[in-house]
Amino acid sequence: MKSTLIVSAIQQTCNEDRQTNLAFSILKIREAAEANADLVVLPELHLGPYFCQNEDPSHFDLAQPIPGPTTDILSTLAKELKIVIVSTIFEKRAPGLYHNTAVVFDKDGSIAGKYRKMHIPDDPGFYEKYYFTPGDMGFTPIETSIGKLGVLICWDQWYPEAARLMALAGAELLIYPTAIGWDPEDAKEEKQRQLDAWITIQRSHAVANGIPVISCNRVGFEQAPDSTKGIEFWGNSFIAGPQGEIITQANASEITLLNCPLDGQKSDQVRRIWPFLRDRRIDAYSDLNKRFID
Amino acid sequence: MKSTLIVSAIQQTCNEDRQTNLAFSILKIREAAEANADLVVLPELHLGPYFCQNEDPSHFDLAQPIPGPTTDILSTLAKELKIVIVSTIFEKRAPGLYHNTAVVFDKDGSIAGKYRKMHIPDDPGFYEKYYFTPGDMGFTPIETSIGKLGVLICWDQWYPEAARLMALAGAELLIYPTAIGWDPEDAKEEKQRQLDAWITIQRSHAVANGIPVISCNRVGFEQAPDSTKGIEFWGNSFIAGPQGEIITQANASEITLLNCPLDGQKSDQVRRIWPFLRDRRIDAYSDLNKRFID
Numbered sequence: 001m002k003s004t005l006i007v008s009a010i011q012q013t014c015n016e017d018r019q020t021n022l023a024f025s026i027l028k029i030r031e032a033a034e035a036n037a038d039l040v041v042l043p044e045l046h047l048g049p050y051f052c053q054n055e056d057p058s059h060f061d062l063a064q065p066i067p068g069p070t071t072d073i074l075s076t077l078a079k080e081l082k083i084v085i086v087s088t089i090f091e092k093r094a095p096g097l098y099h100n101t102a103v104v105f106d107k108d109g110s111i112a113g114k115y116r117k118m119h120i121p122d123d124p125g126f127y128e129k130y131y132f133t134p135g136d137m138g139f140t141p142i143e144t145s146i147g148k149l150g151v152l153i154c155w156d157q158w159y160p161e162a163a164r165l166m167a168l169a170g171a172e173l174l175i176y177p178t179a180i181g182w183d184p185e186d187a188k189e190e191k192q193r194q195l196d197a198w199i200t201i202q203r204s205h206a207v208a209n210g211i212p213v214i215s216c217n218r219v220g221f222e223q224a225p226d227s228t229k230g231i232e233f234w235g236n237s238f239i240a241g242p243q244g245e246i247i248t249q250a251n252a253s254e255i256t257l258l259n260c261p262l263d264g265q266k267s268d269q270v271r272r273i274w275p276f277l278r279d280r281r282i283d284a285y286s287d288l289n290k291r292f293i294d
Numbered sequence: 295m296k297s298t299l300i301v302s303a304i305q306q307t308c309n310e311d312r313q314t315n316l317a318f319s320i321l322k323i324r325e326a327a328e329a330n331a332d333l334v335v336l337p338e339l340h341l342g343p344y345f346c347q348n349e350d351p352s353h354f355d356l357a358q359p360i361p362g363p364t365t366d367i368l369s370t371l372a373k374e375l376k377i378v379i380v381s382t383i384f385e386k387r388a389p390g391l392y393h394n395t396a397v398v399f400d401k402d403g404s405i406a407g408k409y410r411k412m413h414i415p416d417d418p419g420f421y422e423k424y425y426f427t428p429g430d431m432g433f434t435p436i437e438t439s440i441g442k443l444g445v446l447i448c449w450d451q452w453y454p455e456a457a458r459l460m461a462l463a464g465a466e467l468l469i470y471p472t473a474i475g476w477d478p479e480d481a482k483e484e485k486q487r488q489l490d491a492w493i494t495i496q497r498s499h500a501v502a503n504g505i506p507v508i509s510c511n512r513v514g515f516e517q518a519p520d521s522t523k524g525i526e527f528w529g530n531s532f533i534a535g536p537q538g539e540i541i542t543q544a545n546a547s548e549i550t551l552l553n554c555p556l557d558g559q560k561s562d563q564v565r566r567i568w569p570f571l572r573d574r575r576i577d578a579y580s581d582l583n584k585r586f587i588d
Binding site for chain 1: 412413414415417428432433449452453454455456458459462463464487488490491494495497498501502537538539567568569570571573574575576578579580581582583584585586587
């Protein structure tokens with residue numbers, strides 16, 4: 001990793017007009033580049049509304065191949081601005097085979113790599129198991145000109161296993177594009193517990209592995225089709241250092257460009273005072289491969 | 295687990311006079327019992343000062359067998375008060391074979407089980423690898439009359455693997471007796487980052503596994519032998535619910551008896567809204583058994 005890496009996250013709304021959303025993302029990527037960012041992260045599936053609030057076969061029309069029209073645009077932009085971009089695309093891999101896929105563009109415009117979401121949720125309002133085939137590329141960091149990026153997606157953020165596997169494979173940074181929010185009908189206290197839990201678990205991945213975390217969420221209320229229900233996306237995108245310390249954080253409702261420097265030497269120092277990797281009991285972890293121990 | 299479980303943690307100092315320390319612990323256990331506690335947790339190695347600040351062969355004289363004199367006393371007390379007690383003992387298992395061992399006494403005074411610390415630290419001021427043979431009993435919850443207890447010890451708290459394995463084996467509660475503190479020479483900001491990281495990672499185990507966490511630390515400054523250095527034990531013992539929400543927390547310096555009820559049905563509810571165990575990619579976790587992926 002460079003001695004100082006400037007990283008950005010774009011917290012934005014994702015409305016019906018996909019062209020306007022992408023144009024807005026590009027505007028913000030340009031702003032990040034003007035602020036000398038080496039890396040910029042977009043929210044999960046930033047091209048449009050979170051379409052998994054219902055199960056509708058026509059939504060598969062939203063998917064694209066990789067490379068495809070959106071990656072072509074972002075590839076050109078990455079090259080022009082000499083910036084690493086992390087995007088998430090509804091990927092059409094083959095007829096009837098779709099993934100929720102992060103694509104990383106290097107500063108030369110090439111696709112440095114992709115990551116297909118491994119943990120797929122399915123809850124009321126988040127019917128992802130219908131749309132997304134679980135990833136089959138494992139937890140492999142993406143090698144770029146600025147370092148090895150451990151890119152994971154949303155639901156993955158609740159799994160310490162995913163973060164650890166990325167760190168063991170050499171990830172120098174964890175990146176979580178996300179689309180998560182509240183059920184507006186939940187009580188205020190429950191909303192706060194959910195948000196706190198979400199921040200806590202992602203900060204803990206920084207702590208456990210001694211590497212920074214970038215979490216990028218969307219904002220805005222999106223109504224479910226044919227329903228009065230919807231999701232109030234809770235924003236709170238943040239960038240944390242390798243002790244889990246929050247460096248910069250957005251609020252729950254505003255469009256925000258987060259931008260901060262990361263010290264490329266800090267992880268090495270933190271892992272000296274907290275040498276967790278040294279003491280892992282790899283002789284005693286085999287049951288992690290089990291569903292449950294009955 | 296009972297529909298309501300009342301749990302306690304005793305944050306205390308651990309001075310040179312071992313009899314006085316134990317007498318004080320017993321006084322506080324009696325207070326917890328008067329407050330109807332079902333379970334009470336003592337800090338790690340609560341009998342005396344944290345002796346791992348240097349390497350001294352004579353310190354092995356502090357070890358005891360299990361069962362032994364201290365467990366006999368706590369066993370009698372558990373039976374008298376009908377309370378589950380979690381103690382941590384410097385265990386002499388055989389000549390030249392010592393462990394850092396948690397012992398759980400059930401309400402009938404029996405030893406319900408023990409746990410030998412699996413992850414052993416070794417850092418300036420914390421020379422535990424000299425004293426403690428790494429545990430060989432794995433991550434097995436201890437079955438008691440009040441539920442299955444996932445007892446882990448101090449350094450274990452930094453490992454999501456340990457918490458997960460306990461949860462997969464049916465633990466309904468995670469318990470961390472601890473002796474952790476600051477190097478007084480560290481800057482204030484560094485101290486705050488360390489404390490925040492320690493709280494964050496333990497709360498994250500509650501979140502990831504949907505079960506409550508009890509963390510019990512000591513307080514007070516303890517000077518290292520033949521040195522001007524020492525450790526300022528940072529207290530901050532806490533009890534968190536299954537979303538990682540802190541229910542009650544002590545401060546950094548005061549002797550405190552924490553006491554609160556836990557809702558025995560809450561974990562089941564939380565795991566319904568966040569069904570993380572359902573979606574673990576056990577087909578893709580085998581590298582967790584590796585030291586590093588070169």
